[in-house]
Amino acid sequence: MKQEIIDLFDEYTHTSLPRRAFFKRLIALAGGTAAATALLPLLENNYAKATIVDENDPRLSAEFITYPGASGEMSAYLAKPQEASGELPAIIVIHENRGLNPYIQDVVRRAALAGYVALGPDFLSPVGGTPEDEDQAREMINALDSQQTLDNLQATLAFLQDHPDTTGKVGCVGFCWGGGMTNQLAVSSPDLNAAVAFYGRVPAMEAVPNIQAPLLLHYAGLDERINQGIPEYETALRAAGKDYVICMYSDVNHAFHNDTNEARYDAEAAKLAWERTLAFFGNYLRE
Known part of the structure; x- marks a missing residue:
């Protein structure tokens, strides 16, 4: 194409x-x-292909839940190993600008299968939840109040820190819009333990010194729109002495991890980026 x-x-x-x-x-x-x-x-995404880990996989316990957000009740998809021995670290999985769809639910299950309590919040909860129509979902996300959304994300972090099944250590991974929100959480929440952003918009540079969590930043070589922010972000991270790794995947497009999008998905890059993500979380959430 x-x-x-x-x-x-x-x-x-x-x-x-x-x-x-x-x-x-x-x-x-x-x-x-x-x-x-x-x-x-x-x-366009074909969610019939959004099943790397079956929703009824017997190794997992998965369900839709609600929990207290900053602006009211939040809906989310929670998954964890069926037979976990003791408490586990947790991972927040933040969706793209299409909301909590089957692809993100599958990523939640992938994280759970790796040995985490994984939670995929629906950040459209304050306006009725993720609709089936993707165009409508994008419009709804564009209309969200940015501070309220960040407050709900911080409430999500607190929910997992206090969850009886977790160790209190929480990481965050986000894709596209969710990658930008991951960066926002990193600059605003000093008790976040690790952050992974897939092709996410960079935060305000003056906030970079506030980052405490180690960062793993995945970018697509052909993603000119997002990549414009990398040089300034990296300069600010280096100047502030932050723990970060930038991984650039050449000749792939924005959303290369989304296996439901035939035009942009790149199996090799997606596999490598996910392996790096799990290794990163293993280093910082299991210590």
Whole structure:
């Protein structure tokens, strides 16, 4: 697929570009309406493919729960090993700008299978929860109050720190919008134990000295929009003496970890990034 088409879809999913304008430009790039229509299923997520770990895997206990947020009740997907011996460290899994969908639920199960209490919060809980329509979900996320959302994330951290099944050590991993929220949590919560951001927007540079958690930052080589912030972020992290690792995956696109998106998913990069993520959490959450 032409890189221009993938870049256009990225613009559509991360800006206010209307769907009609997106499709008109897609027709021009694809060479006709029929070709553009055929490309759409490749560009959009197919959640029928969102099962690396089956939702009924007997090794896991998984359920939808509610817990107190800063602005009211939060909904979330919680998974943990079925036969855990003692308390376990915890991982927050923060969704993309499409909400708590089957792909993120599967990532929660993957983290649980690695030996963690894993929680995928639905940050659209204050406005009724994640809808089935992805365009609607993006619009709802764009309309969220940023401070209220961060407050709810901090409440999520506190919930897991005090959870009877956890050791009190909590890490956070986020994807796309969730990667940006992971960076926000790192600069605002000194008791976060580890943070992993997949192609996430960088935080305000003046807040970088507040970071206490070690960082693992995954970026896609073709992701020009997000990558513009890397040099300034790395300079600030280095100047503040922070513990961080940046991993750049060449020739892959934004959202390369999302296996439900045929156009952007890269199996090799996704596998390596997830292996690095689990090794990172193992180092900092199991000490």
